[in-house]
Amino acid sequence: MSGNTFELEITDIAFGGNGLGRKDGFVYFVAGTLPGELVLAEETSRKKNFGTARLVEILRSSQNRIPSACPLAWAPCKNKEDAIGQCPGCSYQHVKYEEEVQIKNRHLGNFIKHNLKIDPAIVMDAPVPSPKDLNYRNKIVLHCSEDKLGYFADDNVTVVDVEKCPLAGTEINQKLAEVRTNLKKYSAASDITFRSTAKNGVQFWVDNRSEGCVLEEKTSFGALEVPRGSFFQVNLKCADLLAAEPVKMVKESKATKFADLYCGCGFFSIAVAKSGIESVVGVDSDLETIKSAIKNAASFGLETTKCSFSAKSAEAYMTENSRKLKTDETVLLLDPPRGGLSSKLKNQLVSTGVKKIIYISCAADMMARDMKLLCECGFKLKKIRLFDMFPRTSHFETIAYMEK
Numbered sequence: 001m002s003g004n005t006f007e008l009e010i011t012d013i014a015f016g017g018n019g020l021g022r023k024d025g026f027v028y029f030v031a032g033t034l035p036g037e038l039v040l041a042e043e044t045s046r047k048k049n050f051g052t053a054r055l056v057e058i059l060r061s062s063q064n065r066i067p068s069a070c071p072l073a074w075a076p077c078k079n080k081e082d083a084i085g086q087c088p089g090c091s092y093q094h095v096k097y098e099e100e101v102q103i104k105n106r107h108l109g110n111f112i113k114h115n116l117k118i119d120p121a122i123v124m125d126a127p128v129p130s131p132k133d134l135n136y137r138n139k140i141v142l143h144c145s146e147d148k149l150g151y152f153a154d155d156n157v158t159v160v161d162v163e164k165c166p167l168a169g170t171e172i173n174q175k176l177a178e179v180r181t182n183l184k185k186y187s188a189a190s191d192i193t194f195r196s197t198a199k200n201g202v203q204f205w206v207d208n209r210s211e212g213c214v215l216e217e218k219t220s221f222g223a224l225e226v227p228r229g230s231f232f233q234v235n236l237k238c239a240d241l242l243a244a245e246p247v248k249m250v251k252e253s254k255a256t257k258f259a260d261l262y263c264g265c266g267f268f269s270i271a272v273a274k275s276g277i278e279s280v281v282g283v284d285s286d287l288e289t290i291k292s293a294i295k296n297a298a299s300f301g302l303e304t305t306k307c308s309f310s311a312k313s314a315e316a317y318m319t320e321n322s323r324k325l326k327t328d329e330t331v332l333l334l335d336p337p338r339g340g341l342s343s344k345l346k347n348q349l350v351s352t353g354v355k356k357i358i359y360i361s362c363a364a365d366m367m368a369r370d371m372k373l374l375c376e377c378g379f380k381l382k383k384i385r386l387f388d389m390f391p392r393t394s395h396f397e398t399i400a401y402m403e404k
Contacts, residue, residue: 004043005056010035015107015365017091017394028053032074032094034062054083068093069134069166087162088154091394097133101388104396108386111368116375125385131237133391137168138196139234142176144189149180167392168194175202195228203228214292219243219267221274224296226265230289233267235389242387242397243271246358249383249401250277250331253356257330259283259321261314266293268333268360270300273307282309283317318348326353333358340366350377357402362389364398371400378404
């Protein structure tokens with residue numbers, strides 16, 4: 001039935017940012033729409049229980065709709081060819097920012113309600129908006145394709161040409177404009193990464209060639225060294241707000257020991273160590289970022305007996321320290337990749353008798369899956385809070401505190 005055009009009342013926003021409506025009882029998802037809107041949509045795909053449709057025209061607009069800051073964001077398209085040129089990265093360019101935060105917070109609440117079977121109001125703190133909803137990213141990765149440089153389209157194959165990204169910092173967009181003047185030079189590349197810091201300015205590299213360079217990030221609690229190719233928070237102003245949260249949680253837990261199992265360059269570990277906790281340990285499988293974490297701790301005058309780092313996986317740390325973790329004195333911080341915790345680590349968390357966990361995630365759906373298992377094994381969710389680390393996109397950061 002592809003090509004079928006029809007009117008659709010949008011009644012909700014699904015996790016991921018697409019508007020949801022029903023026609024004759026059948027569910028459709030339409031990007032770029034908002035609850036309360038009446039739209040003209042064209043069906044693009046149909047499965048057994050739902051379909052997707054493209055926004056053709058807005059017949060009745062929501063009071064929460066605003067003009068998009070990006071010409072490539074989801075917008076009404078009269079033909080399919082124009083829709084191919086839209087960038088799917090920003091799900092919420094068309095909505096007032098305060099409403100975007102509330103939409104995301106409702107999604108988080110729904111995950112808690114449906115996965116953990118508890119009232120979200122009991123455990124959720126007020127969401128924390130980003131200080132900036134545009135020009136906040138200190139890193140972007142763009143894909144190369146012939147004479148184009150940009151993000152992948154909705155088909156994850158076609159490259160949408162990006163002259164300027166409104167999410168990226170101003171300095172990154174200036175460097176992007178320079179690179180675009182000679183795109184032929186990078187015709188053989190797959191990706192170009194742009195990275196910016198206040199001290200180092202903007203650097204860019206082709207594909208994964210980022211070795212051998214160290215940057216300096218200026219955080220709210222001091223400067224941190226971080227390898228150019230290693231993970232670091234992309235929204236530093238919001239990350240500074242987030243860094244205070246585990247410090248607060250550890251103090252409220254009355255723990256004296258803290259283990260950060262995905263520590264990176266020590267962002268959370270050092271923030272906690274500087275607060276005066278007795279013992280901080282950080283581990284990460286990235287050797288280069290561990291080298292930086294060790295230097296960072298030393299630069300703050302933190303003795304290795306009170307703040308130490310080592311290159312190993314979270315699972316290896318749990319195996320080596322299983323006997324030490326059966327105590328109220330220790331809090332584990334988990335900040336895994338988007339895919340969540342490994343099956344092995346989840347089993348270790350249960351079998352070793354860990355009692356206190358701080359879980360940070362940029363993927364609320366994976367986090368809820370992991371917390372469901374932990375709750376079934378005796379943990380209780382005590383507190384959870386959204387930090388909008390990725391404005392205008394469907395993603396957000398979440399921090400939760402759990403204990404037995």
